[in-house]
Each structure stands twice: as structure tokens, then as C-alpha cells.
Amino acid sequence: MPxxxxxxxxxxxxxxxxxxxxxxxxxxxxxxxSVPGSKSLTxxxxxxxxxxxxxxxLRNPLRSRDTTxxxxxxxxxxxxxxxxxxxxxxxxGGPLRGGARIDCGLAGTVMxxxxxxxxxxxxxxxxxxxxxxxxxPMTTVLTALRDLGAEVAGDRLPFTLNATGHLPGGExxxxxxxxxxxxxxxxxxxxxxxxxxxxxHAGPPVPSMPHVVMTVAALREAGVTVDDGTPxxxxxxxxxxxxxxxxxxxxxxxxxPFLAAGAVTGGRVTVAHWPSATHQPGDVFRGLLAExxxxxxxxxxxVTVTGPDRLVGIDADLHEVGELTxxxxxxxxxxxxxxxxxxxxxxxxxxTDRLAALVSEINxxxxxxxxxxxxxxxxxxxxxxxxxxxxxDHRMATAGAVIGLRVPGVSVEDIxxxxxxxxxxxxxxxxxxxxxxxxxxxxRTEGVxx
Numbered sequence: 001m002p003x004x005x006x007x008x009x010x011x012x013x014x015x016x017x018x019x020x021x022x023x024x025x026x027x028x029x030x031x032x033x034s035v036p037g038s039k040s041l042t043x044x045x046x047x048x049x050x051x052x053x054x055x056x057x058l059r060n061p062l063r064s065r066d067t068t069x070x071x072x073x074x075x076x077x078x079x080x081x082x083x084x085x086x087x088x089x090x091x092x093g094g095p096l097r098g099g100a101r102i103d104c105g106l107a108g109t110v111m112x113x114x115x116x117x118x119x120x121x122x123x124x125x126x127x128x129x130x131x132x133x134x135x136x137p138m139t140t141v142l143t144a145l146r147d148l149g150a151e152v153a154g155d156r157l158p159f160t161l162n163a164t165g166h167l168p169g170g171e172x173x174x175x176x177x178x179x180x181x182x183x184x185x186x187x188x189x190x191x192x193x194x195x196x197x198x199x200x201h202a203g204p205p206v207p208s209m210p211h212v213v214m215t216v217a218a219l220r221e222a223g224v225t226v227d228d229g230t231p232x233x234x235x236x237x238x239x240x241x242x243x244x245x246x247x248x249x250x251x252x253x254x255x256x257p258f259l260a261a262g263a264v265t266g267g268r269v270t271v272a273h274w275p276s277a278t279h280q281p282g283d284v285f286r287g288l289l290a291e292x293x294x295x296x297x298x299x300x301x302x303v304t305v306t307g308p309d310r311l312v313g314i315d316a317d318l319h320e321v322g323e324l325t326x327x328x329x330x331x332x333x334x335x336x337x338x339x340x341x342x343x344x345x346x347x348x349x350x351x352t353d354r355l356a357a358l359v360s361e362i363n364x365x366x367x368x369x370x371x372x373x374x375x376x377x378x379x380x381x382x383x384x385x386x387x388x389x390x391x392x393d394h395r396m397a398t399a400g401a402v403i404g405l406r407v408p409g410v411s412v413e414d415i416x417x418x419x420x421x422x423x424x425x426x427x428x429x430x431x432x433x434x435x436x437x438x439x440x441x442x443x444r445t446e447g448v449x450x
Contacts, residue, residue, distance in 0.1 A: 019387065020415035020426060022404025023433055028267030028307065029405070031432040033258045035271060037062040037248035038280060039421045040211060043070045043109040044218045045246035047117060047188050049091035050079040052222065054243030058089040061248050065420045066107040073114050076100040077121055093243060098123020098163055106130045106351055106392065106420065111157060112141050112181040116189040119150045121163040128158035132392055137349050140174050140182045147172045148186075148197065169193025169238070175203035178349050183234065184215040190236035191224045201232040207346045209320050214279040221246075249275050252282025254422050256327040257398040258432060259285060259305045263294040264334050264406055266307040269432065274303040281321040288316060288328055292335060311335040313378070319343030322350075325376075326399035329358045332378040333367050334406050345374040352391035361388050361400065365407060385409020394420040401429055 042061040047070070049056035061067060071081045071089065078097030082090040098121040104111040111129060118125040128134075138156040145161075146152055149168035153160045169190065176182040183199055183206060190197030206212065216226050216234070223242035227235040255271040262269030275283075276298070286303055290296045293308035313335045318325050322344045332339035347354040355371050362369040365386050368379040388400030390413050397418050404410035418425035 018416075019411040019413055022388070022401050022410040022412050023430065024408045025261070025265045025267070025405045025433060027265070029261045029265045029433060030268050031258075031434075032270040032272055032302075033255070033428065033432055034273060035250045035255045035258065035428075036064070036423060038251040039064060039066050039254070040109070040214060040251075040280065041218070041246075041248050042067045043107075043113065044184070044188065044215060045248065046070050046074060046081070046089070046091060047113050048218060048222050048241055049243065049246070050074045050077070050081075050093055050096075051117060051120075051189060051192050052091075052093040052241040052243040054093060056091045056093070056243045057084075057245045058091065059245060059247050060087070061089050061246075062251060062421065063087065064423050065105060066109065069103060069105045069107050069110045070114070073102045073104075073110055076102055077118060077125070093241075096121035096163075098125060100125045102127045104129030104133055104157065106133050108136065108179065108181050108350075111136070111138065112179070113185040113188055115141060115145060115161060116185040117192075118161050119145055119163050119167045120165065120189070120192055121161075122165045123163060125161045125163055126158065127160070130392070132351060133157050136351075137178045140176065140178065141185055144172045144174050144182070144186060144199075148193065167193045169195040169197045171198040171200070173200040173202050176201050176206045177204040178207075178346055180206050180208040180211045183212050187212075187215050187219060187226070187234055187236055191219070191239050191241055193238060196236045196238035198233065198235045205319065206232070207319055207322055207344075208281060210279055210281040217279055249278060249280065251421065252278065252280040252285070253323050254282070255303075256282055256285045256324060257402050258428075259289060259303065260327050260331050260402045261405055261432060262305040263289050263292065263307040264311065264331055264402060266309060268304060268306045270302050270304040272302040274298060281323060284321045285324055285327070288314060288324070289331070291316070292331060313337040313339035313380075315340045315342075317343040318375075322347050323395065326354060326358060326393075326395040327402060329362065329369070329376060329378060330399040330402040333362050333369065333383065333403060335378075336380055338377065338379045340372075340377050341375040342372075343374055344376075351393040352396065354393065354396065357389070357391050357393065357396055358399070361396070364388070365403065365410065383407045386411070388412045390414045390417050392417050394418045394422070398422075398425065401425075
């Protein structure tokens, strides 16, 4: 039966999911890690390629559950998405076909991006997803599509778009304070609407704005004219979307548990190929770890984190980068001074209610965490082993793995949920721990261990 967590409903996987014994580090972790491509960039590129005129190629895309769901959704709509021998994707844009049934899984980018494109199909398109997806907020984007001229049956999953091959488009006002994906979804398809689209946000600040900036940058790379010069207003001119080759950066948010491993064990971990300039929110994690006492260096090798003898707590507003909260909370639970995380009330509507879930799991291991109106307070406390529930949330699962490095006996429930964005997290975690535990002071000073 479901477990009530805060205002959301999450599934109880205690019976159906296997427990993964989170490895404890025997000493400081030393390794160099390469993480797969960015989920956010991969799914934006897939959708733009589907709406483009011609053939696009995605280089180094992420292959995970979320991106496979996106590729399959586009195939269902009649788009050619071809697997290349080197792991890249070739996408042939073209008219969208109706009569499709789309499985969104638990992927916010699928359930919120694809409908804005599927209104251009030539017949009905039905959307559904995992049980947990059916409680995630969808009303904002579906109401916006209605206001722009679409016919939609339903207000959240499952729902059906009665598409007619085009959308009038125009101007729409939305409250996107629950998710930046509401803005990005409309922006990505807006150039294909008859009159383009103008989106006005009215409400509390939009969370995770770097993701909207990423969307605007991707549109401009595809030749779309976007005006974002007025705060909380975005205008996309109608016109073609250009086919191109997309070079997908490593997923910096998925890199954060590996960097955290260096910090919490007093070791040294390098994530290779870190871009020198990026729109990805995960880049902010470098500064957060530095505030918590770690040494952080960005150079041509990537980002290297060297852990301190003593982690200190942090007072951070993560409104712009809420997806980092589970990893930051895991590090904070191992710090010697209190932490406060602010500006993340919207996380109650993510894969699960992440704030309630983090409090429940940290406290279940003996920690001292509590919810505030818009975040968390985490105070130092000795932790012990026990079950760490993931709630089918990939970032909850990796947070449990981080804590397990320092706390023997932590078992993470349903570690397989990490396949949503990391194809083989347990294997990568094991390889990292095999890369040089027990780093000497000389090694930590002189070079990267890997």
C-alpha cells in the first residue's frame, strides 16, 4: 500500500525492491570518474531534432531510462530515431503521427515536454506513466496548451491530446513556480506553432531557472529566435528549427555523488571532461562543496574535489538548483556543524516529496533533520546503519550511497531506480571505490588518484 509522505503519495517498495548494501569506504576515496551525458541536454536535443527539418545527430547522449522513454515517445509519434554503432543517435525530423500511446515513466521531461510537441500530430495522442507520475503536477502545462488552442482530455496523467496537426499558439500566462519544465516544454515546441508563443510567468519565482536558460540556449543553437530580455517573459518567433549535430556534455548533476564521495571521505575524486562553461545547474555544486570545507579545482583534467579533515555545514538557497538538494543534504548529514537548505519547497512535487523523504531517511539512521516551510534544517548527530528508502527517486538512492560511505550497514532500497539517469550506478560506484581507497597525504597533495 502507498506510504503518505508530506502532501504527496509515494510507493512503498519495501517488499518489492531489493536492498543494496551501500559500500563503506575503508579510507579516503581516490579515483577519476567519467560520467555519462546530460539527461537535460539529451532530451532537449532529441525533441528539437524531432521538430527540425532534416537529420540531426546526438553525440555522446545519455542512454538511460528517461532518455530512452523520450526516444521511444518520439518513435511512437513517427519520428526516426536510429541507434548508431558508436552509441550516438540519428534523428530524422518530420511530421508527427497521431494515434500514439506515450509512456512517460517517471520522467518529467517526457510528461511535460512531449505534449507541447504532440499537439502538432495529426490525430489523438494518449499519455500515461508510472503510478508515481500520476500525482505529479501537470495542470499548468495542459491548461496552457488549451489556452493556445489545443483540445486536451484530462488534467494529469493519464490524459489525451486530440491533436489536429497544428496549434494556433500566441500568448499565454502561466504560474510556473512548481517547475521550470512548464516553461521549457512550451518554449521547445513554440517555433512550430502558427503564431509562435509568448509565455508570461505570473506567480512566485520560477525554480531551477538555469534549466530555462539551457532551453533558450539550445533553441538559439537550432536557429530559433527567442526574446528573453524581459524578466519572466519569453517570446519564441514562429519558424523552422534547424537540424544539427548536438555535442552532449557530461551530466554534472549526476556527477555530484562522486564528487561528494571525495569530500565526505577526506579523499580526492576527479570528474573528467567537466566543461569550462556550461548552463547545467550541477556546476554550482563545486562552490557548495568549497563552502563546506573541500578544496575544489577546475582545470583541463576536469573538476577535482579533495575532502577536508572536517566538513562544515552550509546555509544555502538552492531554489535555482533544487535537484542538488539530496546530495547536499547527504553531505550535510555528515558535517560537524548545522546546515540550512532554503528555497526548495517545489521539491515536494518531484519524483517524490523529496523534503519529507530526506527527513524520514536521515532521521531513520539516527540523524536530526526537519522540514521548514521552504527547505530543511540538518543538525549534527551520530548516524547508524539501516534501511534507506529511495521512493523510486534516483537522487534519493544516490544520496543514500553517499551516506553509506561513512556509515557502515546502510542498505539502499531499489538502487535500480538510478537507471533513470545513470545506466549503471552500482558498477560506477564500485569502480570508484576500487580506484584507490586509502589515499596518502602525499598523493592528496601531488596529484589525482585514478
